[in-house]
Amino acid sequence: MATMTRVFVARLAGLSVFDPLGDRVGRVRDVVLAFPATRRRPRVLGLVVEVAGRRRVFVPITRVTNMDAGQVVTTGLVNMRRFEQRPTETLALAEVLDRGVQVQEAGQEAYEATVEDILMEPERGREWAVTKVYVRKGVPSQGGGLRRITGRRGETRLVDVADVTGLHLSASGQGAARLLESYDDSRPADLAEVIHELTPQRRVEVATSLDDDKLADVMEELPADDQIEILASLDVERAADVLEAMEPDDAADLLSELPQDRQEELLQLMEPGEAAPLRRLLTYDDESAGGLMTTEPIILGPEATIAEALATVRQEDVAPALATVVCVCRPPLETPTGRYLGIVHIQRLLREPPHSPVGSILDKELEPLDPEDTLGTVTRVLANYNQVCMPVVDADGHLLGAVSVDDVLDHILPEDWREERHEESDEVIRG
Known part of the structure; x- marks a missing residue:
């Protein structure tokens, strides 16, 4: 214990956690405190440790044998039951x-x-x-x-x-810089899980401390109730900006949960070019191809080269599922486009000479989806043809958008799938 005399909590964030044999268990994400009424000093109950699979588990402080500038060492095995904060507990970070x-x-x-x-x-x-x-x-x-x-x-x-x-009393206007620093390396889905597990007030404080683009990414991963709660906490101009930064299909899903007058207020504040696709999406049934699709697939003209297509799908902001196909159309090259010609699969792009035009290698045999196709139809088409992304084309041959497998999974999984927790039989004892 000689090496463990004083530890600043913020310096623990992100430190690797090792077992007695030197094997890495995970990394520290937070410190759990309790504020007993009978004593002045808050007790340290343990650490929240992120292990494989982004699961956050609880490690009692009594099982920690060493903490220094570079690592945390624990005794014995770590209980892998997912950490769930109790009402009497406070998270330091x-x-x-x-x-x-x-x-x-x-x-x-x-x-x-x-x-x-x-x-x-x-x-x-x-x-x-x-x-x-x-x-x-x-x-x-x-x-x-x-x-x-x-x-x-x-x-x-x-x-x-x-x-x-006031150390343990929540107050309005609390910042979130330190917490967000500790999750700088996290994906939006992982940060969304952390935010979801906070109290409603703290959830709003942390979420609204993000910049618009990051908040948009996180909102797309949150349950609908959390999305509505956070959007309602923003001033109306910023709410419109965040909706603009979200993927069109996710933004439309969120708008569909709001009262009609609130929808229209936000749409009016958005740039016309950003609002128009959302208005179109809102006209379709939620569980149709039109309601599921994004209005921003990858679109190129037939004369574009293979090299141009590969450069486009390599862009960092293109979702992996959308990057699997390039939709080829006559101008204009924004949805709803001119005449839809076909698609080119990324594997085909990788096999062809870079200077060849994409129009020469079109897959014209794969029938596109109709915007009125049901969720069941969309699911069967993706499964039957081993596709992760399918174009959606109207009766006049205009490309409207594309449905990707992640959009389908969001609708066929249980509504509360983002909130589900794995239940293990082992109990975590802390107090």
Whole structure:
């Protein structure tokens, strides 16, 4: 225990966790605290560790034998039951850092501050407690940054936890910079899971701290109730901007959950070119090819070369499923297009000379979907022809969009599939 005397919580974020044999178990994502009414110092219950499969599990602090600048070492096996926060527990990174508090040091005037970090130290046995709080004078203002209270702007202090009031009390306007820093390397779906598990107030605070593009990516991965909750918390102009940044089919699905007058208000604030595809999507049944499709497939003219097509599908912002096919059409090359000619599969692109035109290698035998085709029909077509993406064409031969397998899975899985948790028989004991 000699090497484990003082640990700042923020420095644990992302550290690798190893078992006694030196095998990597996962990485630290948060620290679980409890604020007992009978004592001044918050207890450290354990660590939230992300293991293989992006599963977050709980490791009791009594099973941690070493924590230093580079790693965390535990004793024995890690219980793989998924971590679920209890009402009496507080997450240090997710809920405490960036929180506004009151500080009253002995012999000094009280001041408001923002929590930058917290220091934990071992007590008896292998138990730990929060002993100090690293604060920055000033509290977050509505426009971001700090509102000056006293002393030099942004002055920092390491104060005793007993001198801090409001450490475990949620307050409006709390920032989320520290939490988001610890998830910089996460995919939108993983960050969405973290946000979903927060309290409603904290969920909104964290989500709205993201920039528009990142928030749009995360919104696409959240359950509908969370999407509506977050969208309602935004001012109407920003809500319209986020909808513009979302994939058209996801944005249309979200709009369809809103009252008609709210839909129209947001559509009116969007750029006409961004609103028009959403208006078209909203005219289709949710479980039809038209309702499932995105209006932004990859589209090229027949004279485009193989090299151009490959450069297009390699673009980072193109979804993997959409990148499997190139739709070839007469101009204009935006949906709804001129006459649809056929598709080219990415594997065929890889086998042809780079200078050849895509119009010379069209697959014309694969019949496109009709916008009125049902979900069942779409699913059978994808399965029968081993496709992950299919074009949607109207009766006049205009390309309207494309349906990808991820759009179909979203509709054939149970409505609460994003919220399902694997249940294991083992119990996690912490308290």
